[in-house]
Structures are given as structure tokens and as C-alpha cells.
Amino acid sequence: MLEDERSIYHLLCRYGESLDYGLEDQFVGLFETNGSWTIWRDGIVDKGFTGSDELRRFAQGHTRAPDKVHKHVFTNVRIIVDGDTARVSSYFARLDAADDLTESFICEMGQYLDVVVRGNDDQWRFQERVVHGEDHRTSRGGREILSIPVDE
Known part of the structure; x- marks a missing residue:
């Protein structure tokens, strides 16, 4: 169990x-081939990417x-392992x-909420x-975080 938690932390x-x-x-x-990354702001999905190609596009467009x-920094990590699946939450x-x-x-x-x-x-x-995303600014320090287009 501790070995799994350590691997997930890494x-x-x-x-x-x-x-x-x-x-x-x-x-x-870091993602399953059909894995997904989604950001919610103000209770609605702001951006989402599913599958390796979309995740690569996301990474390519990221500053x-x-x-x-x-630096992406995380803390207050909780990992609950259940066999080959785990639920993870962190700030x-x-x-x-x-x-x-x-x-x-x-x-x-x-907060991140993950299924791994x-x-x-x-x-x-x-x-x-x-x-x-728990702050709701549209601009982050005077610049956009992502420069990738989002399909409407």
C-alpha cells in the first residue's frame, strides 16, 4: 500500500x-491513452482534453x-488505493x-481531483x-496561461 501511494505521489x-x-x-x-484533463471554473467546464492527441496539444500549448x-506546486495530498484504482485529491x-x-x-x-x-x-x-480553479480571474498576471485554441 505505501509503495503504491509513493508511486502515485511521484x-x-x-x-x-x-x-x-x-x-x-x-x-x-502520465495519462492512460484515453485519459482526460478538465478544468472547471465558476461551476462549469472551462477547458477539457481527452486522449493522447488532445493531451499532447494541451501540453504543446502550455507555457x-x-x-x-x-512551478506547479501541490500539497494536502490524500490517496485512497483500491486495488488497481486510486482516488487522489490535493490542493x-x-x-x-x-x-x-x-x-x-x-x-x-x-484543487485537483484525480482517478489514477x-x-x-x-x-x-x-x-x-x-x-x-478556485479563483475566477480571466487573466493571470496580465497573460493567458494557455495559448492553445479551444474548439467551440
């Missing part, structure tokens, strides 16, 4: 690392170092550096990552 760490540094292959590999310096904050790197600020905060599954290769991956 999955969460690799998630932030992959977005912060533009590691697109790593990001896509990253060295152009935009930020998050995205810390961003100003474009001139002279100051930092919280870009966004909220153990694959045939014994690796844990996201089946579903639901992001609940």
Missing part, C-alpha cells in the same frame, strides 16, 4: 515537472521555461515569475484529472 510530481519544462512526451505518458517561468498553486523575473506571484490555485489506475506495466497513470 506521478503528481512528474505532472508539474512536465508542464513547467515542456516535457510533452512525459506529460502524455514553459525558459520563456515563462512557473495546488501555480507560482509564476514576472516576465522580467524580478518578482513572483500566485497565478492560480485550487495501475497499468499492465505496473505504472500508475491518470485516467482522469479534474482541476477545480
Whole structure:
């Protein structure tokens, strides 16, 4: 049980690392091939991506170092393992550096609610990552977080 929890915790760490540094292959590999990532704001879905191709598009459009310096940080992690499935909840904050790197600020905060599954290769991956953005700004520090188009 503790080994599973530790493996899942490492999955969460690799998630932030992959977005912060533009590691697109790593990001896509953190999800099941039919996995999904969705962000909710103000009680409605703001953006959502399902499947490896859409998740790659999401990762490709996400800001990253060295152009935009930020860190995805999580805390208050709860992991409940039930066989080859686990439910995970955690708080998050995205810390961003100003474009001139002279100051930092919280870009966004909220909660992750995840369903992760153990694959045939014994690796844990996201089946579903639901992001609940709990601040409702349309602009984050004067810039958009994602530059990818969202199909209407």
C-alpha cells in the first residue's frame, strides 16, 4: 500500500515537472491513452482534453521555461488505493515569475481531483484529472496561461 501511494505521489510530481519544462512526451505518458484533463471554473467546464492527441496539444500549448517561468506546486495530498484504482485529491498553486523575473506571484490555485489506475506495466497513470480553479480571474498576471485554441 505505501509503495503504491509513493508511486502515485511521484506521478503528481512528474505532472508539474512536465508542464513547467515542456516535457510533452512525459506529460502524455502520465495519462492512460484515453485519459482526460478538465478544468472547471465558476461551476462549469472551462477547458477539457481527452486522449493522447488532445493531451499532447494541451501540453504543446502550455507555457514553459525558459520563456515563462512557473512551478506547479501541490500539497494536502490524500490517496485512497483500491486495488488497481486510486482516488487522489490535493490542493495546488501555480507560482509564476514576472516576465522580467524580478518578482513572483500566485497565478492560480485550487484543487485537483484525480482517478489514477495501475497499468499492465505496473505504472500508475491518470485516467482522469479534474482541476477545480478556485479563483475566477480571466487573466493571470496580465497573460493567458494557455495559448492553445479551444474548439467551440
